Amino acid sequence: MYIENSRKIHLARRPEGMPVAEDFEIVTESVAELKDGEVLVKNLWMSVDPYMRGRMIDRASYIEPFKVGSVLEGGAIGEIVESRNPAFPEGAKVSSMNGWREYFIADGQGLQLLPETGAPVQSFLGVLGMPGMTAYTGLLKIGELKEGDNVFVSAASGAVGAIVCQIAKLKGCYVAGSVGSDEKAEYLKSLGVDAVVNYKTSTDLQADIAKACPKGVDVYFENVGGAHLEAVLNQMNEYGRIAVCGMIDQYNATAPVPGPANLSLLIIKKLKMQGFIVFDHWDGYPAFVQQMGEWLQQGKINARETVYEGIASAPDAFMGLFTGKNTGKMLVKLG
Numbered sequence: 001m002y003i004e005n006s007r008k009i010h011l012a013r014r015p016e017g018m019p020v021a022e023d024f025e026i027v028t029e030s031v032a033e034l035k036d037g038e039v040l041v042k043n044l045w046m047s048v049d050p051y052m053r054g055r056m057i058d059r060a061s062y063i064e065p066f067k068v069g070s071v072l073e074g075g076a077i078g079e080i081v082e083s084r085n086p087a088f089p090e091g092a093k094v095s096s097m098n099g100w101r102e103y104f105i106a107d108g109q110g111l112q113l114l115p116e117t118g119a120p121v122q123s124f125l126g127v128l129g130m131p132g133m134t135a136y137t138g139l140l141k142i143g144e145l146k147e148g149d150n151v152f153v154s155a156a157s158g159a160v161g162a163i164v165c166q167i168a169k170l171k172g173c174y175v176a177g178s179v180g181s182d183e184k185a186e187y188l189k190s191l192g193v194d195a196v197v198n199y200k201t202s203t204d205l206q207a208d209i210a211k212a213c214p215k216g217v218d219v220y221f222e223n224v225g226g227a228h229l230e231a232v233l234n235q236m237n238e239y240g241r242i243a244v245c246g247m248i249d250q251y252n253a254t255a256p257v258p259g260p261a262n263l264s265l266l267i268i269k270k271l272k273m274q275g276f277i278v279f280d281h282w283d284g285y286p287a288f289v290q291q292m293g294e295w296l297q298q299g300k301i302n303a304r305e306t307v308y309e310g311i312a313s314a315p316d317a318f319m320g321l322f323t324g325k326n327t328g329k330m331l332v333k334l335g
């Protein structure tokens with residue numbers, strides 16, 4: 001099958017501060033005929049994720065930076081529309097890191113066949129994929145969650161945060177979180193979250209977090225950093241754990257960001273603070289999918305999605321992550 005006008009999105013230049021439309025470019029390519037062993041994949045869904053902002057900076061990190069003038073990469077779910085590889089029959093659904101494009105040819109490397117779970121395929125970019133696994137691993141393994149713990153979650157209505165909140169509730173914990181709108185706060189309350197702080201309307205974040213956590217915080221699931229970290233540190237209970245998942249407050253910073261002034265509380269309160277990258281824990285993925293699949297079937301987890309339509313909307317969806325346009329997992333529907 002010859003595809004003449006397959007669209008993809010290039011990084012046009014490295015963003016300075018908050019990304020803008022001019023940092024991205026839509027490019028059209030033709031996708032040629034297959035050779036033996038190859039498959040043609042039509043992407044159906046693609047993921048946009050905050051960590052991609054870090055890859056737009058030219059610096060050494062746990063993952064290679066994106067190249068200017070090259071197609072962006074990200075999680076995607078696609079369908080095999082033509083196959084010359086018996087391991088990937090036509091019609092099969094696959095996940096890959098070849099998002100930000102409509103079609104691509106692969107030799108099977110980097111493609112994973114999706115298991116039959118009954119869940120919508122795009123769940124493998126959200127609750128059953130990397131964000132869900134991040135929530136599960138960060139809370140249970142890094143945060144060493146125990147029944148009855150008092151938990152605080154920042155960016156609590158996002159792809160990772162909303163799943164963290166719900167797992168913590170399933171484990172019998174008191175859960176409070178912070179979000180950027182009253183609608184998001186209502187959503188979290190509908191999930192059973194005990195207290196929610198709107199950090200955008202709060203005039204005293206420290207006091208509002210203290211009020212939301214009357215028994216202090218045993219586990220802080222950190223997605224934001226900055227003022228949030230300083231405020232929650234003050235509320236941590238002795239021997240508390242801070243699972244540092246992300247610091248989205250700094251991803252668009254144009255100058256070095258000062259650390260919290262009260263970091264010595266780590267000593268005084270005997271706290272453990274650990275960053276993690278979910279891919280280092282991927283050996284736990286089969287057990288996670290089994291457990292999360294059960295919770296979903298039992299209706300115990302709500303997996304909200306915010307969906308943008310068409311590949312041209314991907315830059316807007318990505319930029320929207322930094323202005324709070326999503327509740328739950330931010331996705332782009334293709335095709």
Ligand SMILES: NC(=O)c1ccc[n+]([C@@H]2O[C@H](COP(=O)([O-])OP(=O)(O)OC[C@H]3O[C@@H](n4cnc5c(N)ncnc54)[C@H](OP(=O)(O)O)[C@@H]3O)[C@@H](O)[C@H]2O)c1
Nearest residue numbers: 050155158159160179180223245246247249276277278324
């Ligand atoms: N360590 C890992 O392996 C790993 C894996 C996945 C994700 N992460 C990290 O986990 C965090 C959440 O990721 P996600 O995919 O679930 O994204 P997400 O929470 O679905 O989307 C980002 C959300 O962050 C909030 N936000 C944006 N800028 C903010 C700011 N300056 N201060 C406070 N809140 C802000 C917005 O919600 P509001 O309306 O509430 O502001 C926005 O909707 C990110 O920091 C990400 O980098 C880490």
